[in-house]
Amino acid sequence: MNGKHISKLGFENKAIGLALSAASLREGAGAGREEILNELRGVQAAPQEYAAGGVYAALAAHLLEQHAKAEAKKGVALYEKPLPYGVWGADLIESGARAQMDVAMRLPISRAGALMPDAHVGYGLPIGGVLATEGAVIPYGVGVDIGCSMMLSVLPVAPEKLATEEAGALLLKHTRFGAGVGFDKREREDHAVLHDPAWQDQAILRHLFDKAVAQIGSSGSGNHFVEFGTLTLNQPDEGLEAGTYLAILSHSGSRGFGAQVAGHFTGLAQKLHPNLDKAAQKLAWLPLEGEDGQAYWQAMTLAGQYALANHELLHARLARALGVKPLMQASNSHNLAWKQRVNGQELIVHRKGATPAAAGQLGLIPGSMAAAGYLVRGRGHPEALASASHGAGRQLGRKAAANTLNKKDVQAYLKREGVTLIGGGIDEAPQAYKRIQDVLARQSDLVDIVAEFRPRVVRMDTGSEDV
Structure with a gap:
């Protein structure tokens, strides 16, 4: 078997190479030339049937990607009207977000969707x-x-035992914030995610x-934070007795690593759909079974694991500094895609700023730098694709907040709420966010509240103008 035999079937250069590799394996297994050529014709006719595995999987994935590129060049027609989708808290959601969701629900790959009250x-x-998209x-x-996420650690320490000054000193010593920032080499810690092949x-x-190595264990800018606060459970849950505990709550992501992955693969997706x-x-997609789709999925998964690793190291540093081990921890990602069964079909569910809320699943929904956050348990609502909000959601954009909010008013608000802030820009002021209580009230059918977290000492990156 050689390239001439395969080229007669109409394969292009790269496909010929992949076909030859597969043919060599088949010959080694005792298959004859005509048998192999017939198999290659089958792959050519229906590559989707061979993409899941076997000697022809790489060839099939390449053919599927070539087919997708050919279709993209013809132009992609959107549905005339958006598919129906559930909306929670419609009265809290700006028209621009609804318009964006309408466009997403007109994509030919879209199958279901939902909009959360913090949208x-x-x-x-x-x-x-x-x-939710198909394929x-x-x-x-x-x-x-990618992988922006939350983590909570409940500590065996009475809240009053940690003074505000000590909490602030611990956050300054054991956390790092900002673009390009990481720990000094002497302070940097290892993590299993850095050894992933x-x-x-x-x-x-x-x-x-x-x-990634340089930034491991650190946090980004914007609305990323680490907080010491009090967690209150009104009844026993998750192995904890009812009561009030000292706790750490953090919000961070995959740093510059995830952002560059997102930009790289968005560029590839847009080239795939030039018309x-x-x-x-900005909603250009990659076929999941194609080479680029598989590469993105691998990179996205790694970025999600890296983001959670940052939280794990951060919480470990603070717990170690206090000389304790957490009684309980919870975490969740809220910028990721998952393979999920929807109406009996496996789809790709994208949650962009939405918390996974399958029945019984724990999640974290923060408020603002001075508002309560909540440990919640999902109810698995099917029309919400088993999702909930990921926070309170902005009601003022960053520029609008910086231009309209008064620094003295924000400082007075923080003082009334008993919150000490380290860093943090006026663009992240509490007044820039919706009321978390309003957001939770609109999704009582999506999650149940397990516990309330009240921030007391908060560290963030410096903003355009510090509060």
């Missing part, structure tokens, strides 16, 4: 948008900060590995 305008899919993943449906599977991951309707260009 506001984002890039591509709105923040607070949940979108495709949308990089901007996941978001730029996936780092060597793609050029972009190899390129970003050193950045996509202008309103949907």
Whole structure:
């Protein structure tokens, strides 16, 4: 068997190479030339039937990607009207976010969706948008900060035992914030995620590995935070007695690593769909079974694991400094895509600023730097695609907050709430966010509240103007 035999079937150069590799394996297993040629004709006719595995899987994945590119060049027609989708807290959601969700629900790959009460305008899919697609993943449906997530540690310490000054000193010593910031080499800690072989599977991951090493255990800018506060349970749950505990709550993501992965694969998706309707260009997708789709899924998964690793190291540092071990921990990602069964079909569910809330699943929904956050348990609502809000959600954009809010008013608000802030810009002021109680009230059918967290000492990156 040689390339001439295969080229007669109409395969292009790369496909010929993949076909030859597969043919060699089949010959080694005792298959004859005509048998192999017939098998290759079968792969050519229905590559989707061979993509799941076997000697022809790589060839099938390549053919599927080539088919997708050919279809993209013809242009992609959106549905005339958006598919129906559930909306929670419609009275809290700006029209721009609804318009973005409407466009997402017109994509030919879309099958179901939902909009959470903290929703506001984002890039591509709105923040607070949940979108289920068939056979495709949308990089901007996941978001730029891939794997952005929450973590809670409940400590065996009475809240009054940790003075405000000591809590502040611990946060300053054991946390790092801001773009490009990480721990000094002497302070940097190792984590299993840095030894994942996936780092060597793609050029972009190899390129970003050193950045990931340098930033491991640190936090980003914007609305990322680490807080000492009090967690109150009104009844026993998760192995804890009812009562009030000292706790750590953090919000952070995959740092510069995740952002560059998002940008790289969004570019590939947009090249794949050059004639996509202008309103949907930031929702360009990658076929999941294609090479680029598989590469994105691997990178996205790694970024999600890396984001959680940052939380784990951060919480371990603070607990170690206090000389304790957490009584209980909970965490969840809210910028990720999952394979999930929806109405009996496996779909790709994108949650961009939305908390997974399957029946019985724990999740964390924070408020603002001075508002309560909540440990919740999901109810698995099918029309919400088993999701809930990921926070209170902005009611003022960053520029609007910086231009309209008064620094003295924000400081007075923090003082009334008994919150000490380290860093934090006026663009992250509590007044820039919706009331968390209003947001929770609109999703009582999506989650049950397990415990309330009240921030007391908060550290964030410095903003455009510090509070």
